Amino acid sequence: MAGKWRCLSRQPTEWLKGKVIGSGSFGTVHLAIDSSTGALFVIKSAISDAGITSLKNEASILENLDSPYIVKCIGKDVSFAENGEIKHNLFMEYMAGGSLSDVAQNFGGALNEKLIRLYTREILEGLRYLHKNGIVHSDVKCKNVLLGASGAVKLADFGCARRLNDNKVSSHKTSSQRYNGIGGTPLWMAPEVLRNEALNFAADIWSLGCTVIEMATGRPPWGLDATSKNPMAALLKIAKGHELPEFPRHFSDEGLDFLQKCLERDPEKRWTSEKLAGHPFVTGKLTYTQCSRKEVAFSPTSVLDVARYDSEYDDDSCSPDELVSRVPFSVKCCFMEQNFLLPKHASENQLESSDNWITVRSR
Structure with missing residues (x-):
């Protein structure tokens, strides 16, 4: 060696x-x-x-x-x-429990909020540690959070991670690391990352919010139904629009507020991992508004019970492996305005995977 x-x-x-x-x-x-x-x-x-x-x-x-x-x-x-x-x-x-994506699929497709709070707290601890050490993970999602036999979760897959200088690095500078650009998984990427702007720790916080939505719904943030007809339009909406991914309807007040703090479009206004660690969502008890009593009345059989959703996306005949396409890395890319990150002929499944995505920049 x-x-x-x-x-x-x-x-x-x-x-x-x-x-x-x-x-x-x-x-x-x-x-x-x-x-x-x-x-x-x-x-x-x-x-x-x-x-x-x-x-x-x-x-x-x-x-x-x-x-x-x-x-x-x-x-x-x-x-x-x-x-x-x-x-x-x-x-x-070796993490015996597999990824949180595996856990969700094995227990009905989505996770109960009590368990989401527990996992989110530990993911946050991992992000706090990374950020204190000047590292941005760049690809936070359920597939990259692993579960041990004792229930502890750990951040994994650091192939896209970056060590930042002065807590910030500009993505238009040539990098000797992976693909000479910023990596990650498109549907979990922060708007500023898709716009190929400067990368900092706030990008991980946006991805954390998307991961919480993924745990709660069993689906990617933004939902496949919104991208199936025109995935490029979906990425443009994330990068340049004013919308946020749909929040889980059954979430507590604290959960909704936590997502709001993570999914702030302005990275300067996004809460830090340090600040989020003190948020009631990961430190306190569940509190629901009057309008969410219908969801509260639902009594799950365990903390791993599946959340209820009316969606054509839920298809028991489709295995988890079928939801992620595996295509050669040499996916052709095209330029979009402001050095936007996009593949040619992208399908909705490619937006769920960090495979095959590279940053396209003008020289």
């Missing part, structure tokens, strides 16, 4: 690789077991140039982080694939 590596946990020296438990444009994720201890961990592997760049960026971000709210990286190495190509590997902590 080339280069100096500050390992916060003992790196496995002898291990067995198990089944594939995830994949993306970067490569694959395998379950693995440490032969000397019997401990489980995961291996993220990449062969493509884009995947290796993402993996190296993730390693450089994680190598000096140590927080109970951030997934741990326990080492890295280089090996050879069966065809002789060089494969870069990153050893990561």
